[in-house]
Amino acid sequence: MGPWRYLIGLCCFLQAPLAGADMPLLANSDFFSLNPTQTTIALEQPICMFKSAVNVYLIGIVAGAPNTPLYDGNKKVNASTYSGTQGGKTGPYIVAKLPNQQCINIQALSNMADPTQVQSILSKYVVRVGADVTCLTNPNFVGYCNAPLQGNTQYSFKYLFTDSGDIVQSETSWSLGITTVNGKASSTIDTWPGRRSGGMIVLTSILSTLMFFVFIAYVIGFAYSIANGSPAKEVSRHDTQTTAVLQKAQEPGEVTYSSALTGSERYAPTQQA
Incomplete structure (x- = not known):
């Protein structure tokens, strides 16, 4: 155990310098x-x-802002807030206070395949600066307010490791400087197709709305005509004439019916001479 004891002591001695030589990096x-995004x-x-x-x-700071002290003479954190x-813009501010992640019980990134573990794993490995949109x-x-960042602005970050009393260890x-995305002005957005102007877009919207109402009116009228029925056309009637002649030989005193049927006339018997 002798050599191992010296090795462990050396690691503890170099722990602080090695931590100080590191810096925050962008997430995978x-x-x-x-x-980054715009905010x-x-x-x-x-x-x-x-x-x-x-x-x-x-700790975060905008590039070019005064780099004021982050802690006092007793190494107690005294950095300012976002507001x-x-x-x-006027100095470093505290973005967030996080628990120090230890090496034990750290979830493996291979578990990211499980959708139920994604959020908890990312919260252990990644901190998203500018994620709180309501704290202001x-x-x-x-x-500490982790408010959205400014677009097209360069930021730098660092970590302070403290004990339970906020004394920097x-x-x-x-x-290195990290620049947020530059958002486009509304006037430069391509209003496809053909980069139409705002007036053209409004006019097209109005005409489209009117066409929709005309179509609805047509459908309602068509449905109403079907529900109430179309006007019935008067049936043409044809007057017919029929002459009935008894072909058999008439006997004395027999009545012969000879008539012309027109419309709804009845047979009119005629006595033969």
């Missing part, structure tokens, strides 16, 4: 193909970097 592009940046959480720490503070720095408007919000270097 296999899981976040659109990163968010997904970063990898620090895992097994400083085991004795209890909490991890994620106090205008979202990092909710008057009852408690904690170690820290990483600032990350």
